[in-house]
Amino acid sequence: MARHIYACPLRWSDMDAFGHVNNAVFLRYLEEARIDFMFTQATEAGAGEFAGGSVVARHEIDYRRPLVHRPEPVTIETRVTHIGGASLTVSYDIKDVHPDGSETVYVQASTVVVPYDLAEGRPRRISPVERKFLSRFMDEAPAVAAV
Template identity: 65%
Template structure:
């Protein structure tokens, strides 16, 4: 399964050359990841996905220029890998005809009260497995 996030393009996202600045793409990934994590939280008093997380690594391939337009781009997000204390998220920033960026992010669950990383719970792993999909993006994916 994939998570789709419609990401608006803002005039302030453009650089002096008229295309989306490379650093802004990281914000697009963050927006999609936050939207994804909020939707994962099961509710019902479950602590899963309620705490914080930190980014341990980004890997990005910029494929095409993206210029400002009124229509949003789609950030497609899936889980590439689940380990005991991290997950790797894959992304494509795209529209119907063009992939502008492929990326991956290693995300570590973090206990801010204790000031240290924590392990993923069994419930969190089970939920993340629904989005585990690396086979379709092995060719051409970042970090494959």
């Protein structure tokens, strides 16, 4: 199973008064990774229908440890954990991967995405081409675990 990897830059404005990345900013990080995955990568793979419209139905986030600002980007690893008829779940790990192979995980999250027909103003089914693209990134184990 493939994973989508996105190097997300950290911005000085992402920090809060306590000196670490504000919890709400992580939603923007997830959005950046999801756009790169579902719009850029999917379009390059011939499954560009997602770029025509989609909406977020749900986010779930577990904050594991503080992330402080630094010049290096943080890695966002994305995979698909559910493909339904008219929705999918994208799961993420926001982390650092160290040279020795160990990882520091800051956030584990998931997002339920619904493909949306903007012209019709309603949800739409996942196309066979989209399903084939998403299946390459399918992982049965969700990122968010009970704590």
